[in-house]
Amino acid sequence: MNVTHTLSSFHMLRLYFFISLMCLVRSATDETCPSFTRLSFHSAVVGTGLNVKLMLYTRRNRTCAQAVDSAVLGNLNVTKRTTFIIHGFRPTGSPPVWMGDLVEGLLSVEDMNVVVVDWNRGATTIIYTHASNKTRKVAIILKEFIDKMLAEGASLDDIYMIGVSLGAHISGFVGKMFDGQLGRITGLDPAGPLFNGRPPEDRLDPSDAQFVDVIHSDTDALGYKEPLGNIDFYPNGGSDQPGCPQTIFGGLQYFKCDHQRSVYLYLSSLRGNCTITAYPCDSYQDYRNGKCVNCGTPQTESCPLLGYYADNWKDYLRKKDPPMTKAFFDTAEQKPFCIYHYFVDIITWNKNIRRGSITIKLRDKAGNTTESKIDHEPAIFQKYHQVSLLARFNQDLDQVTTISLVFSTGSIVGPKYKLRILRMKLRSLANPERPQLCRYDLILMENTETVFQPILCPKSQM
Known part of the structure; x- marks a missing residue:
C-alpha cells in the first residue's frame, strides 16, 4: 500500500512538473519578441x-x-x-x-x-x-x-x-x-x-x-x-x-x-x-x-x-x-555618402582655345586634404572667358589654406600645353556665406601639379 501510494505520488509530481514546464514554455513564448521571418x-x-x-x-x-x-x-x-x-x-x-x-x-x-x-x-x-x-x-x-x-x-x-x-x-x-x-x-x-x-x-x-x-x-x-x-x-x-x-x-x-x-x-x-x-x-x-x-x-x-x-x-x-x-x-563611395559642391571659376588668357580637365585639391590648417577631378567632359577655355566648373569633394574643409591645380588634355603623346590663368575663384555652394578664395596670374604646365596659397577675393568680385 505504501509502495503504491509512493508511486502514485511520484506520477503526480511528474504531472505537476510537466504542467509547470509547459506553462513556463508558453509564458516564454508569449514574451518572446516576434521577429522577421527567416527562410532558407x-x-x-x-x-x-x-x-x-x-x-x-x-x-x-x-x-x-x-x-x-x-x-x-x-x-x-x-x-x-x-x-x-x-x-x-x-x-x-x-x-x-x-x-x-x-x-x-x-x-x-x-x-x-x-x-x-x-x-x-x-x-x-x-x-x-x-x-x-x-x-x-x-x-x-x-x-x-x-x-x-x-x-x-x-x-x-x-x-x-x-x-x-x-x-x-x-x-x-x-x-x-x-x-x-x-x-x-x-x-x-x-x-x-x-x-x-x-x-x-x-x-x-x-x-x-x-x-x-x-x-x-x-x-x-x-x-x-x-x-x-x-x-x-x-x-x-x-x-x-x-x-x-x-x-x-x-x-x-x-x-x-x-x-x-x-x-x-x-x-x-x-x-x-x-x-x-x-x-x-x-x-x-x-x-x-x-x-x-x-x-x-x-x-x-x-x-x-x-x-x-x-x-x-x-x-x-x-x-x-x-x-x-x-x-x-552625386555621392561619395562610402557612408554617409555626402558630397560637398564648389564652383571653380577660371578666366584664362591663352591666345588659342584649350580643351581639357582640371583636378583641384584643397588642404586646411590641420593637413586634411580633399580632391576633385572635373573630367566628365572636356572644359573649353577661351581667352578672357570665364569657365565655371562644378567640383565635388568628399570633405568640406572649413578653412582652406592651400590649393593645387592640375590641367590635362588627356593626350598621352604630343606636346605639353600650358594653361595661363588670369584669375581662379573658389566658392562653396553648401555654404555661400563663406569667404570666396582667389588667385591671380597662374601658369599651369600640363599634368604638373601647381600648389599655391589663395587670398580672399575682393568684394567687388563676389
Missing part, C-alpha cells in the same frame, strides 16, 4: 505561399516588436504618425540587413509608430514573377489594417509608407485604394522588371499619396527608370553607384549593391551627420555641367533634401503644373 534558400527554390506579418515598433519598444493585425492594433497610438516599411523580392529568404537600422533611425527622428510589413513568405522565391504577382494581395491586407486604424480615430494624413523595390509598388496600390489621400509614400528604387512601361494603375504613381518621393539608384537593371513621384531623385545619374562592384567578380554585391544604395542613402538622412542636397534639373549632364545649382540662393526656392526630410519641398511643388520634378546629385 531551399524555401526560395520550392517557393512560399503568402503570409503577411505586421510588427509594431514604438519608442517604448524600440527593439522588441509587438505583433498586430486588422483585429488587434496593440500599442499603436492612432494620434501619431504611422510609418509602414515594406520590403521587396527576397530571392534567398534572408531578412533585409537594413531593416533594423531603418526602424531605429525613424524612431530616433520622430515619436511615431513603425510597422514592419513582413511578407517574406511570398517574397521568397527564385521566380521573380511569383513574388510580383502577390503585391496586390499584400496591399489588400494593409488596407484592412489601415481601415481598422481609421475606425479607431487615425487620419490618412498621418500614414506614411516606405516601400523598397516591389514594396514601392505595394505602397502605390494601397494609396490607390484610398484615392491618393495617404500622407506620403517614399519609393526606394521601385522595381523595374514587369513594371517598366506599365500604366499608372499598375505601378506607383504621383497621385497615390499627397506627396510621393522616389530615389532611383539602379535604373539600368533592377530599378524603374522613369519618374514615379512628385520628386524623383537620381543619385549619380541613377545607375552605377560609386563604391559598388562594376563586374560580376564582385559576387552577389554586383547584383544588389546599386539597388540597395537607395535604402542606405535614405538612412543617411536619419543619422544627422550628412544632409544630402539635390538639384532640380532636366538631365544629369546639365547638373554635372553646373547649369542647375542655383536653388538655395536668396532669389530662388530652397534646394530639395534627400530622404526623410524631402517633404519639406512639397509646398513648392504645389505651385508647379504638373507637380513633378527630377533632381540630381
Whole structure:
C-alpha cells in the first residue's frame, strides 16, 4: 500500500512538473519578441505561399516588436504618425540587413509608430514573377489594417509608407485604394522588371499619396527608370553607384549593391551627420555641367533634401503644373555618402582655345586634404572667358589654406600645353556665406601639379 501510494505520488509530481514546464514554455513564448521571418534558400527554390506579418515598433519598444493585425492594433497610438516599411523580392529568404537600422533611425527622428510589413513568405522565391504577382494581395491586407486604424480615430494624413523595390509598388496600390489621400509614400528604387512601361494603375504613381518621393539608384537593371513621384531623385545619374562592384567578380554585391544604395542613402538622412542636397534639373549632364545649382540662393526656392526630410519641398511643388520634378546629385563611395559642391571659376588668357580637365585639391590648417577631378567632359577655355566648373569633394574643409591645380588634355603623346590663368575663384555652394578664395596670374604646365596659397577675393568680385 505504501509502495503504491509512493508511486502514485511520484506520477503526480511528474504531472505537476510537466504542467509547470509547459506553462513556463508558453509564458516564454508569449514574451518572446516576434521577429522577421527567416527562410532558407531551399524555401526560395520550392517557393512560399503568402503570409503577411505586421510588427509594431514604438519608442517604448524600440527593439522588441509587438505583433498586430486588422483585429488587434496593440500599442499603436492612432494620434501619431504611422510609418509602414515594406520590403521587396527576397530571392534567398534572408531578412533585409537594413531593416533594423531603418526602424531605429525613424524612431530616433520622430515619436511615431513603425510597422514592419513582413511578407517574406511570398517574397521568397527564385521566380521573380511569383513574388510580383502577390503585391496586390499584400496591399489588400494593409488596407484592412489601415481601415481598422481609421475606425479607431487615425487620419490618412498621418500614414506614411516606405516601400523598397516591389514594396514601392505595394505602397502605390494601397494609396490607390484610398484615392491618393495617404500622407506620403517614399519609393526606394521601385522595381523595374514587369513594371517598366506599365500604366499608372499598375505601378506607383504621383497621385497615390499627397506627396510621393522616389530615389532611383539602379535604373539600368533592377530599378524603374522613369519618374514615379512628385520628386524623383537620381543619385549619380541613377545607375552605377560609386563604391559598388562594376563586374560580376564582385559576387552577389554586383547584383544588389546599386539597388540597395537607395535604402542606405535614405538612412543617411536619419543619422544627422550628412544632409544630402539635390538639384532640380532636366538631365544629369546639365547638373554635372553646373547649369542647375542655383536653388538655395536668396532669389530662388530652397534646394530639395534627400530622404526623410524631402517633404519639406512639397509646398513648392504645389505651385508647379504638373507637380513633378527630377533632381540630381552625386555621392561619395562610402557612408554617409555626402558630397560637398564648389564652383571653380577660371578666366584664362591663352591666345588659342584649350580643351581639357582640371583636378583641384584643397588642404586646411590641420593637413586634411580633399580632391576633385572635373573630367566628365572636356572644359573649353577661351581667352578672357570665364569657365565655371562644378567640383565635388568628399570633405568640406572649413578653412582652406592651400590649393593645387592640375590641367590635362588627356593626350598621352604630343606636346605639353600650358594653361595661363588670369584669375581662379573658389566658392562653396553648401555654404555661400563663406569667404570666396582667389588667385591671380597662374601658369599651369600640363599634368604638373601647381600648389599655391589663395587670398580672399575682393568684394567687388563676389
